[in-house]
Amino acid sequence: MLTRSLKHITLALIVFIWVVPFIALLTTSMRSEVASKTSGFWQAYTPTELGHRFSTHNKGSDAFMVLEGNILERLNKDRESYQLSGSITSILFKGRVPDPENPGKTILLRRLVPPGEVMDVRGGEFIFDEAGDFTWTFPEATAPKPKNLEVFLNQDPVFGADAFVEVLFENKNVTNALISSFIVTIPATIIPITIAAFAAYAFAWMRFPGRDWLFVVVVSLMVVPTQLAFLPVLQGFSGIASWATQLNSWMTDCELDGTCQVASKTFASLWITHTAFGLPLAIYLLRNYIVGLPRELLESARIDGANHLQIFTKLIVPLSVPALASFSIFQFLWVWNDLIVALYIGPADASDLVFPIRLQKQLGTFQDQLHLLNASAVISMIVPVIVFLSMQRYFIRGLLAGSVKGG
Structure with missing residues (x-):
């Protein structure tokens, strides 16, 4: 009985040694260049939190009071493959706010804003949810420049044959x-x-x-x-x-x-x-x-x-x-x-x-x-x-x- 178990263990070990490298090669070859550089192949089959940058809207847009959109759609706008999906975990807010310790002065603030919390972006209220839907509201019609925001996405596994x-x-x-x-x-x-x-x-x-x-x-x-x-x-x-x-x-x-x-x-x-x-x-x-x-x-x-x-x-x-x-x-x-x-x-x-x-x-x-x-x-x-x-x-x-x- 012991001999048979040892044979099975040895055979399983040999199969593991041969199969795992092939799976690693195949998995990495079907991932995007960014994903293959930022995370190991074993993380390709589970949701992974990754950072991306998106623009709120296109240049030359008409004036508006309320802008509605979707972060995932903006991220996938120029992607022909490796379409992103998942849930939004946070957005990195970077901006100058009043310094509570020095009246009349401002400080540069960096913090992660969770879904549902209002952000002050170019004088307007920006709010988003986990599904990626966002609303950017201004008190009056305005045509702000597009704002590039850093978003963190709990990204679903994505594969392609581009390589x-x-x-x-x-x-x-x-x-x-x-x-x-x-x-x-x-x-x-x-x-x-x-x-x-x-x-x-x-x-x-x-x-x-x-x-x-x-x-x-x-x-x-x-x-x-x-x-x-x-x-x-x-x-x-x-x-x-x-x-x-x-x-x-x-x-x-x-x-x-x-x-x-x-x-x-x-x-x-x-x-x-x-x-x-x-x-x-x-x-x-x-x-x-x-x-x-x-x-x-x-x-x-x-x-x-x-x-x-x-x-x-x-x-x-x-x-x-x-x-x-x-x-x-x-x-x-x-x-x-x-x-x-x-x-x-x-x-x-x-x-x-x-x-x-x-x-x-x-x-x-x-x-x-x-x-x-x-x-x-x-x-x-x-x-x-x-x-x-x-x-x-x-x-x-x-x-x-x-x-x-x-x-």
């Missing part, structure tokens, strides 16, 4: 980064899965000299740190680019318009690098799954005259969907969130940067605009979450690949 609209549609860099990430991630997920599936079938059901030793070598590559391979990989791509540049200048007249140079850091270099780094784990996962499939099924297919390609495409692939989906999740999440490989191997042109690099650069672009930074972070998280949720039913089965006979 997402600004990030996606007003900042082309984010949209380009999203497209670049898809261009890199989709091929870098499909290519290693395809190669690994063929290799796993060969290691599981085909007989050839050195098969077991070759499998050991492939699996051993998983222990090679990614950072250790950067230098030879970069040297290899630089050599290929140099050779391609020379070939281009020899076969074409590119020297006339200066287009001979072939870049060494491209999307293709990222596809190759991610494929190379992802293949050992993919082959290991898929081989362990495929080797556990019923031998009788494959022998029956051979008796019916099926060759290796037919067995692979019509039997192995349909039966290996859980393992394929499991690795797809791993590879997609790894490539989508990758920063270091894209930084050293990927293209450096501003329009081709992948999303993790663009997100890192936005720390300087948006500076202290937390709502925009968090909106970008949420966008980068939404795609992996969708991929995981759509394939989660295969996830556990894929993780257990090869542990039970028959997969």
Whole structure:
């Protein structure tokens, strides 16, 4: 009983650690810039007392004796989104009043006036209620200048999608980064899965000299740190680019318009690098799954005259969907969130940067605009979450690949 409770507590703690930061990012991204700077995300779901400034009326208004209006309407007059609502708690009165200790002199008074109390504003009686309705009364018709008043509002929670609209549609860099990430991630997920599936079938059901030793070598590559391979990989791509540049200048007249140079850091270099780094784990996962499939099924297919390609495409692939989906999740999440490989191997042109690099650069672009930074972070998280949720039913089965006979 104690062990089960400890497991539940541990699981709840893990969920809490992962879910709370995402909720914080999502909440901040849907708040206004002022709200995100003045209060924490945990205060966004309860009424919060905040100060605002409103003007009693517009310039050039006609003379009046009584002016009626609503403070909330005046506050929301120029707001297209994040409309304010709630109850008025007080208005900050600032003005000079007679000094009771020094007759004939005045002092500057600052105090919070609650709803229902009359204020002297520009010679008129100003009174308001909690709903925001106010009345400004003068003894005779007059045309006073608009008065700016500081009002404190017990503000209801308010959310909007302005940050997402600004990030996606007003900042082309984010949209380009999203497209670049898809261009890199989709091929870098499909290519290693395809190669690994063929290799796993060969290691599981085909007989050839050195098969077991070759499998050991492939699996051993998983222990090679990614950072250790950067230098030879970069040297290899630089050599290929140099050779391609020379070939281009020899076969074409590119020297006339200066287009001979072939870049060494491209999307293709990222596809190759991610494929190379992802293949050992993919082959290991898929081989362990495929080797556990019923031998009788494959022998029956051979008796019916099926060759290796037919067995692979019509039997192995349909039966290996859980393992394929499991690795797809791993590879997609790894490539989508990758920063270091894209930084050293990927293209450096501003329009081709992948999303993790663009997100890192936005720390300087948006500076202290937390709502925009968090909106970008949420966008980068939404795609992996969708991929995981759509394939989660295969996830556990894929993780257990090869542990039970028959997969």
